[in-house]
Structures are given as C-alpha cells and as structure tokens.
Amino acid sequence: MEKDEAGKIGALRAREGRVHSMETMGTVDGPGTRLVVFCQGCPMRCAYCHNPDSWDPAAGSVTTAGEVLDLFERNRPFYRRGGITLSGGEPMLQPDFAAAVFALAHAAPAGRIHTCLDTSGIAFSAASPERHAALLDKCDLVLLDVKHAFDEGHRELTGKAAGNPRALGDELARRGTPVVVRHVVVPGITDDPEELAALGRLIARWDNVVGLDLLPYHTMGVGKYRALGLDYPLEGVSAQEKGAIPGLRRQVLEARAAARSDRG
Template structure:
C-alpha cells in the first residue's frame, strides 16, 4: 500500500516517548493560524511511499529507537487512515521486533459514520497525541478554519476504545493563553479516562519563513512568541478544569 508522505525525520525527540522515527503525512484540512508546516497542507503534493520502504528505513537505524518507536504526524494522518493502519501493523510485526506506534493528530478527519476506514489504525495504535486547538467552538473555527465537534468525537472514540492519549494544546498569546479557556479545555476532556498525559506547548515563530517561501500571508505576523514562564500555570488551569469536570460527572 502507498501513502502520500511529505517527509521523514529520523531523529525525532518531541513527538512521543523516546527517540522516534517520524513520518509526516501530506495533506491537512485545517488551516491553523500558527501552523509551522504549511507545506504539508496540499493533499496532491508529497511523495508516494510504500509501507515496506518505511519499515526498511526504520530497520536500518533501529538501534536509535530502542526506547522510542515510530510516530506518524502531518499534515493530518487521519486523511490516510488505511495506509497508517497498514504501516502500524507492519511496525508491530517488524523484522527486528515489535515497534511502539504513535499517532499525532488534530482529530479532524475522523468520520464517525465510516468507522471501518479507521478500524485497523485504531487497533494498531499504542498512543495518540491529540491536539485540541481551542476549547470554544467559535474560536476553534476562527483559529483553524474547522469545526471542533469532529475533534471531540475522535477524542471520545479514543476514550471508548481506551487507547492511551496525550492531550496537547498550543498556547498562543491573546488566543489560547487564558486561564478561562484552559479550564474549559480541562472540562471538555474530563470524561476521557484514557488520558495519560497533558502537554501545553508554547507558540513559537520558527515556521514564519516557510510562509514567505510559499507566498502565503502569515496570519499571526503581529503575535509574539509565547512566554514559556506562563506554561505551568496554564497546564494547572487545564488540570483544574479536568478535576472540576470529573467531580461534576461523579455527582
């Protein structure tokens, strides 16, 4: 089976546990204002690559990934669920032994009406990094161009299947850095008992040059990088929201 791949990073240290072989899928339906990979957006671009090619490349450097594994990110991997499912299955059966699999997704692309398209992927996924971009539907739409509901539906499905998930939230000054919004996010994810981690990532401006190269206007040109010192407090706000949400559910 062939997938449409944007690129591969052979020494990833921020997308899942340990050192990871990271596959960036081509194509994304979202248009996050802070996206630093706009070159992954167009589904028609990228390089057709087989599952076997990726497994071979992984095996050549297997020793690096002893405490890590493979992560598939994007773009949006849920746009090519059958390929990612086949890839994860192959990694579990890899010649050198089972490899830990991780999906990094915005959740947008999950089609609740077509669960069969995702069955293999979800069955072969050891961990999901789920980005929830904004807790409020209207602001989520403004920030990403897409609805929040499918993201929450995907999160709910992961919880139903008890697939371990780390929730990620990018803190952007003036957009997603209020304690109120972070608490609201905590309440949204409170019912998901499969959540094993929470990462609040500070917005940075490192992707700006790519916009110039692609001739796209950068939507956050006036927004400074996030003050990292505020991240622990925002994380606490999310945890507070989760706690309050769970207390409410227990009543």
C-alpha cells in the first residue's frame, strides 16, 4: 500500500503545466501570505486585462506540480496562515496540473496546505463537470471573478458568454465550497446601479458566498499593451476612484439581501 501511495504521489509530482509566473509572497489572493501561481493561457479577452502576455496557452514555462510544492516548502515558515493560490490566466484550462498541485498540497508530509483557486469559471462546463471534479474536490476556497452581471455585458466585456462562469458558481454552491466573489469596477461599464443590483441578485442564489470584493479598475496594463503592439481596449477610461468602492459594494449587498428576502 505504501508503495502504491508513493507511486501516486510521484505521478502527481510529475504532472506538468504551463506557468506564466509565480509570486512567492502574495497577500491579496486568498487568506494570509501565499505562493501564487499564475497559470498560462486564457480564452477570454477582458477589456481591462493587465496581463495580455498570459493569453497564449502555449507560452509560459513548463513547470511540474512537484516544483510548485518544493518552492512552497522552501518558504513554509512564511506561509503559516496562508497557502497556495492558482490564478492566471485561467488555471481551470489546465485541470490536471491544477488538481495535482492541490492534491499534493493537501497531502504534504509537513502538514496540509490551504488551497485557493482564483478563476473566472470560463473553462468550466455543466455538460462535463467531471473534467474539473478532481480539482474542485481539493479547493478550500474559490475566488470567483464575476466579470459582468448581464449576459450581453459579459460578452461585450470579455468576448465570451456568461454561461460557464454561472455554471461554475452553481456547482460550487451545490458542493458548499466557500466562495469570495470578485468584481472589477470599471467606470461606465460595471459601476451602473442596474448592473450592481443584478450582481447582488446573482450571488443571492449562492448560499456558499462568504465574501464580496469590488476591485477598482486600474490602468497599469496600458504599458504592457503598447510593448506588445496591441491596442488598449479601454483607452481613455479613467481608473476607478477607490473612495467610491464602499458605496458601490453596499448597493450590491442591499440587492442581495432583498433577493434573499424575496426568496424566503
């Protein structure tokens, strides 16, 4: 049995993925101080994306799940209240690699490591949930990025329909996986009272939502677009004022509370 278990761990450690970059002391992508792995590849083209160099799934560096865990273990004393976050790009594009990282984290000999998935949900499909079952089984927390509360707005903002992200939200609710919903507030696009109210009504149906982060849009990605010879989709749109965020967040929460009250 021990030999079989060692073989399973060895296979998990050897699982390869493509990684854009890694941040060894992340403090905003899950609780505590974390190792944040930015996976390569994303099918969406969000107008405010600040990492267009992460889009190509064939780019990045080939990395094994074992290498990710080894990097964590070298810095384990700094991660006592943190863990590992898989972000992107879109980590759900590489479900086998992501599942291997999280499985190793939970089975770490020096102690179980908290796992967090930062995702848009675009790679999930309700028609084939088994593709991501092993990964979702090992998620302690999910940061679900809701790009836009309306289907048409979602397609205009990202180039993709909203069905898969909504389906992932429903699946996580079914599982009871703790979720923090994230929503980037872009002036003139995702700060409209109707859109914010719709966001509140959307998350009202998910009883597993434990947090809501409204993130102010910034323009730090403009230079990267220019360096890559790309047109910046939101040219001329000003950064969102941080001072407005608490009031906008209240609008979402009030709509959520009203929807839950109506639901009984």
